[in-house]
Amino acid sequence: MVDMDPQGNATMGSGVDKNSQIATIYDVLVDDISVSQAMVYAEESGFHVLPANGDLTAAEVQLLDVESKERRLQHALAKVLDQFDFVLIDCPPSLNMLTVNALTACEGVIIPMQCEYYALEGLTALMGTIDTIQNALNPNLKIEGILRTMYDPRMSLTGDVSTQLTEYFGDRVYRTCIPRNIRLAEAPSFGKPVLSYDRQSKGALAYLALAGEILRRNEFHEHADLVDDAYLQVP
Ligand SMILES: Nc1ncnc2c1ncn2[C@@H]1O[C@H](COP(=O)(O)OP(=O)(O)OP(=O)(O)O)[C@@H](O)[C@H]1O
Numbered sequence: 125m126v127d128m129d130p131q132g133n134a135t136m137g138s139g140v141d142k143n144s145q146i147a148t149i150y151d152v153l154v155d156d157i158s159v160s161q162a163m164v165y166a167e168e169s170g171f172h173v174l175p176a177n178g179d180l181t182a183a184e185v186q187l188l189d190v191e192s193k194e195r196r197l198q199h200a201l202a203k204v205l206d207q208f209d210f211v212l213i214d215c216p217p218s219l220n221m222l223t224v225n226a227l228t229a230c231e232g233v234i235i236p237m238q239c240e241y242y243a244l245e246g247l248t249a250l251m252g253t254i255d256t257i258q259n260a261l262n263p264n265l266k267i268e269g270i271l272r273t274m275y276d277p278r279m280s281l282t283g284d285v286s287t288q289l290t291e292y293f294g295d296r297v298y299r300t301c302i303p304r305n306i307r308l309a310e311a312p313s314f315g316k317p318v319l320s321y322d323r324q325s326k327g328a329l330a331y332l333a334l335a336g337e338i339l340r341r342n343e344f345h346e347h348a349d350l351v352d353d354a355y356l357q358v359p
């Protein structure tokens with residue numbers, strides 16, 4: 125899990141203290157520290173984390189006079205790709221040089237969105253950005269999936285937006301929806317991923333279902349079966 129957001133929420137949520145790290149993604153992007161040196165294993169979560177903290181805010185400006193500034197992350201990750209099945213990159217909420225690095229380094233984008241009117245507007249803007257990056261930097265870039273989150277089927281707007289999404293994006297919209305769930309909101313304050321905080325909660329189960337769906341889409345059928353087993357083991 126590569127954290128590209130200076131807020132460092134994905135780092136903390138994985139159980140890694142963003143302020144006690146010797147090296148972070150900032151050092152990788154700006155000071156040529158290797159990914160292997162900067163990444164840490166998050167025991168609680170069971171995956172490697174390339175952490176971020178507030179230092180990363182400065183990277184944006186510092187990268188401006190660096191050679192191939194859009195490809196810093198791509199080049200750094202290339203050296204460790206053979207060690208991992210999946211690399212997830214958490215992006216900052218706005219478009220900047222960090223987001224450009226992420227979109228250049230990746231194969232696909234997962235777009236989490238709330239089924240609200242303004243979210244559709246944001247999505248249109250994001251599609252434009254993806255198009256630009258595709259043409260200029262990453263011809264292989266695709267939309268991996270659209271994830272409906274904070275999902276509330278009782279609201280009619282949710283249904284309307286949902287219909288529009290499936291009309292436009294077809295089967296790129298994940299079948300799994302993430303419900304609004306208090307346990308998902310609580311987990312980060314314990315510095316835990318929701319699967320260790322409360323794996324029986326509706327939110328955790330939804331994310332397990334999503335993991336299964338993503339694994340199947342990517343032909344990792346055996347792994348998907350394991351996730352299904354985990355799902356079914358919940359009493
Ligand atoms: N399905 C959900 N139900 C309840 N709370 C949620 C849900 N998803 C996210 N939250 C809470 O909403 C807040 C923001 O979530 P999250 O960090 O995932 O959003 P984000 O879009 O990445 O935010 P940012 O744009 O700041 O990076 C967090 O406090 C999180 O715990």
Ligand SMILES: [Mg+2]
Binds near residue numbers: 214215
């Ligand atoms: Mg975020």
